[in-house]
Amino acid sequence: MATIRDVALRAGVSVKTVSRVLNEHESVRGRTRDKVRQAMQLLGYSPSAAARHLRSQGSYSVGVLMGDPSSGYQSRFHHALLSACMETGRHLSVELFDEPDLGWQDRIVNFVTASGVREMILLPPLCDFTPLKKLLREHDVRCVLISPSSPDPMSPAVEMDDRAAAREIVEHLFSLGHERIGHIGGHPDHAASILRRNGYLEAYAARGLGRPGPELFASGDFRFRSGVEAAQALLDTPNRPTAIFAANDEMAAATCMEAQRRGLRIPADLSVVGFDDAPIASSIWPTLTTIRQPFEEMSLRAMQAFAAWPTHADAPAPSHLARHRLIVRESSGPAPGRDA
Numbered sequence: 001m002a003t004i005r006d007v008a009l010r011a012g013v014s015v016k017t018v019s020r021v022l023n024e025h026e027s028v029r030g031r032t033r034d035k036v037r038q039a040m041q042l043l044g045y046s047p048s049a050a051a052r053h054l055r056s057q058g059s060y061s062v063g064v065l066m067g068d069p070s071s072g073y074q075s076r077f078h079h080a081l082l083s084a085c086m087e088t089g090r091h092l093s094v095e096l097f098d099e100p101d102l103g104w105q106d107r108i109v110n111f112v113t114a115s116g117v118r119e120m121i122l123l124p125p126l127c128d129f130t131p132l133k134k135l136l137r138e139h140d141v142r143c144v145l146i147s148p149s150s151p152d153p154m155s156p157a158v159e160m161d162d163r164a165a166a167r168e169i170v171e172h173l174f175s176l177g178h179e180r181i182g183h184i185g186g187h188p189d190h191a192a193s194i195l196r197r198n199g200y201l202e203a204y205a206a207r208g209l210g211r212p213g214p215e216l217f218a219s220g221d222f223r224f225r226s227g228v229e230a231a232q233a234l235l236d237t238p239n240r241p242t243a244i245f246a247a248n249d250e251m252a253a254a255t256c257m258e259a260q261r262r263g264l265r266i267p268a269d270l271s272v273v274g275f276d277d278a279p280i281a282s283s284i285w286p287t288l289t290t291i292r293q294p295f296e297e298m299s300l301r302a303m304q305a306f307a308a309w310p311t312h313a314d315a316p317a318p319s320h321l322a323r324h325r326l327i328v329r330e331s332s333g334p335a336p337g338r339d340a
Contacts, residue, residue, distance in 0.1 A: 003045075003296060004087045010039035019086045061091045062303070063117035063141070065108075065126055067098035072250055072278025073222070073293075077123060077146070080295035081302075088303045093117050097126070105135055112139050119306050121146060125190050127157075142309060144302045149191030156305040157319040158298045162192050165291045165324040166199025166245070167206070169273050172289070172326060173243045174207055177335035178271060180216065182234040182241035184251050187221040196247045196275060216241055220251045227254025235262060235270075242270065242335045249274035249281045252288055256331065267333030277327055286330035294322040 004022075008015045013032060020028050021036040028036075040046070064081060066074050078094070085092045093115040097108070111117075120136055120143045122129075127145040133155065136143055145152060147159040173181050183200050186193030204212060215237045218230035227246060231254060234241055246252035252274030256266055264270045266286050274281060277292035301320045308318065 003300070005083065005296065006043055007036065007039045007045050010043060011035045015083055015086060022087075060089075060119065061093045061115055061117045062306070063093045063095065063111070063115060063120040065095050065097035065120070065122065067096070072280055073248065073276050074123065076276070076278055076293070076295045077299065080299040081121060083296060084299035084303045087300065088307075090303065100129070100131075105131075108132065108135060109139065112136070112141055117141065119144070121302055122155075124148075124192055125187070128191060142306065144305045146298060146302065147192060149194075151319065156302075156309075158301045158305065158322065159319065160293055160298070160322050160324050162195035163199040163202065165326075166196040166247075166275070167203045168199075168324075168326050169275070169289070169291055170200050170203035170245055171206075172328065173245065173271060173273065173332065174203065176243075176271065176333060177338035178241075178243040179209065179335070180239070180241045180243070181212070182216045182218065182244040183212070184218050184220045184227060184230040184234070184244065184246040184255065186247035186251075188219070190222070193222075193247055200245060215239075220247065222248050222250065224250045224254045227251030228258050231255040231258040235259065235264075240270075243332070244270065244272050246272070246274050249276050249278040249288055249290055252290070252331075253280045253284050256284060256286070256288075266331055269336060271332040271335075273332055281327075282329070289329045289332040290327050292325040292327050294324065297322045 004015055004018050008018045011018065013036060017028060017032060018036050021033050062085060066078065081092055095111040118141055120141050122143050123146045126132055127148040133143055137154065143155045145155050145157045148157050151157065170181060183197060185197055201211065218233045220226040220230045227250060230251065231244065234244060235258065244255050246255055252272050255272050259266055259270050259272065266272055272288065274288045274290040277290045281288040281290045301322065305318065
């Protein structure tokens with residue numbers, strides 16, 4: 001299914017220009033308008049029923065709470081949510097909220113009151129923070145959850161199968177002849193960390209291999225610095241792994257840096273894979289093999305969930321499972337001693 005980004009690429013214009021054409025904005029020149037409409041026709045693109053419904057209701061603000069702005073995962077979601085809002089005629093209101101501290105309830109209420117949002121996107125780990133969800137409902141704010149650890153009957157969810165994705169990328173390493181695969185886990189409070197580790201273990205079980213020893217596990221928190229420290233622990237072992245699967249791209253990039261600092265060649269001496277397909281994955285050298293999260297699809301589905309909100313309070317909240325994709329790049333190769 002074509003998206004507004006596909007139309008923009010085909011027409012050679014920005015997403016904002018396509019949005020203006022869809023909304024019949026007078027500032028778009030006739031020639032540009034024709035190019036956009038031709039691209040829409042060639043791609044078979046038409047605004048979704050949910051998008052038309054949202055635009056017919058007028059302009060609304062959707063809130064999102066974000067923590068570390070340097071996080072590749074959050075920055076990708078931020079951009080994808082902005083695009084989804086543009087496509088559905090909404091605006092995005094962002095508030096900085098990393099971890100609950102003294103007086104966090106007042107800050108959230110002030111944000112909701114000042115911004116006027118009545119709909120909120122909750123990213124991990126806030127999607128599992130029950131006191132926050134309860135507070136928002138008390139103020140008539142509807143929530144869509146991104147990748148919660150368990151279903152919430154009162155809020156729709158949009159998620160990806162982290163466990164299956166992790167298993168697939170580890171199986172990719174097995175196909176290259178690797179059997180000693182280290183794993184750098186994510187933040188212990190994030191459900192994704194557990195799911196990705198479980199996928200790693202499932203890949204080993206499916207291969208008929210025993211459970212990896214403790215020397216193949218290292219703890220991280222999804223940040224670059226923790227990735228460096230975890231990589232040091234794994235590479236300091238007497239029988240170091242031939243490949244490392246980090247639970248996100250920032251820690252994978254940190255692993256590459258530490259390995260190269262030690263004179264190891266990637267992937268000739270060590271293969272490294274990540275998760276998320278954050279901007280850093282295609283920016284570093286060698287480029288990272290990773291799992292691409294469908295940020296754009298998940299963001300658009302979240303907006304559509306608001307439009308399709310159940311009219312009856314006892315109606316079950318719908319959920320949507322988005323498909324991931326394995327992106328094979330330069331950082332993964334045959335295990336040492338095995339021909340390509």
